[in-house]
Amino acid sequence: GQNIDQPTEMTxxxxxxxxINCTYQTSGFNGLFWYQQHAGEAPTFLSYNVLDGxxxxxxxxxxxxRSKGYSYLLLKELQMKxxxxxxxxxxxxxYGNKLVFGAGTILRVKS
Amino acid sequence: NAGVTQTPKFQVLKTGQSMTLQCAQDMNHEYxxxxxxxxxxxxxxxxxxxxxxxxxxxxxPNGYNVSRSTTEDFPLRLLSAAPSQTSVYFCASSxxxxxxxxxxxxxxxxxxxx
Numbered sequence: 141g142q143n144i145d146q147p148t149e150m151t152x153x154x155x156x157x158x159x160i161n162c163t164y165q166t167s168g169f170n171g172l173f174w175y176q177q178h179a180g181e182a183p184t185f186l187s188y189n190v191l192d193g194x195x196x197x198x199x200x201x202x203x204x205x206r207s208k209g210y211s212y213l214l215l216k217e218l219q220m221k222x223x224x225x226x227x228x229x230x231x232x233x234x235y236g237n238k239l240v241f242g243a244g245t246i247l248r249v250k251s
Numbered sequence: 252n253a254g255v256t257q258t259p260k261f262q263v264l265k266t267g268q269s270m271t272l273q274c275a276q277d278m279n280h281e282y283x284x285x286x287x288x289x290x291x292x293x294x295x296x297x298x299x300x301x302x303x304x305x306x307x308x309x310x311x312p313n314g315y316n317v318s319r320s321t322t323e324d325f326p327l328r329l330l331s332a333a334p335s336q337t338s339v340y341f342c343a344s345s346x347x348x349x350x351x352x353x354x355x356x357x358x359x360x361x362x363x364x365x
Contacts, residue, residue: 148291173353182341182356183294227293235296235309238284239343239354243293 144242146228151248152218160213160245162228170237174202174213175227177244183227186213215247223249253277257342257357264332264364272327272360274342282345283325284309284354285317287338294341300325332364 143165152158164172171190175183189195189204189211201214215222225244231237258273276283284299296309300319314336316328325344329336339361343354 175353182358183354184356185353188353229294236299236301236307238282238296238299238309239294240296240310241286241294243291 144228144230144240146226146242146245148243149246149248151250152215154218154220154249154251156218157214157216158218158247160215160226160247162211162213162242164209164211164228164230164242166230166232166240168233169206170231170233172202172204172211173229173239174211175229175241177225177227179224186226218249220249220251223247255342255344255355255357257340257360259360260358262360262362264329264362266332266334266364268332270329270332272329272340272342272362274325274327274357275323276325276342276344276355277323278344278346278355279322280344280346280355281322282347283319284343285315285325285327286341286343287311287336288341288359289338297327297340329362334364336362337364338362 145163174186177183187202194203199216204211225246227244228242229239232240255276285297286294288294295311298317300306306317339359341359342357345354
């Protein structure tokens with residue numbers, strides 16, 4: 141089986157840095173994904189980690205520790221448009237390596 | 252390219268009615284999946300397909316059927332709608348190289364069962 145945990149909500153200030161954590165338990169690890177979802181819209185791909193360490197993509201970075209079953213998404217220089225839900229997901233062998241998602245973290249950016 | 256196209260965008264059904272949610276992709280992706288999204292529960296996998304003629308059940312398959320007669324299309328059928336099926340439904344597709352771009356999602360169908 142699999143279990144993915146994320147904080148439900150977070151609030152941060154425009155221009156600041158925020159870290160969104162994700163812990164997971166899965167049989168047969170095959171990478172971890174982060175998606176961004178604005179209210180009323182479809183999720184969009186942000187990042188993929190399969191090896192330990194930090195992957196940087198502009199203002200967004202994602203970190204993975206396979207031994208700890210832990211990942212985080214780091215958002216720098218927050219902008220109001222970053223207000224969205226952030227979803228952590230792992231492929232799961234139980235369902236043909238299809239993605240199983242956490243419940244998502246709602247990030248509110250305030251001015 | 253249109254990507255993943257879902258129709259309809261909104262639908263209201265009465266309890267017991269049946270309907271089909273359409274999903275089509277034009278990226279020649281092998282994998283397609285259906286998810287439902289409910290408040291506080293994230294996206295849950297309903298059914299998935301790894302290629303034409305092959306389908307399998309996900310986490311929450313009861314009350315839904317799928318078929319994959321072509322690579323492009325993956326319709327989701329509600330056999331007898333129930334209020335518990337009120338949700339937002341997303342179709343997603345991906346290539347075998349999942350790691351590069353992950354899933355591409357359709358824009359979603361918001362279904363209300365009364």
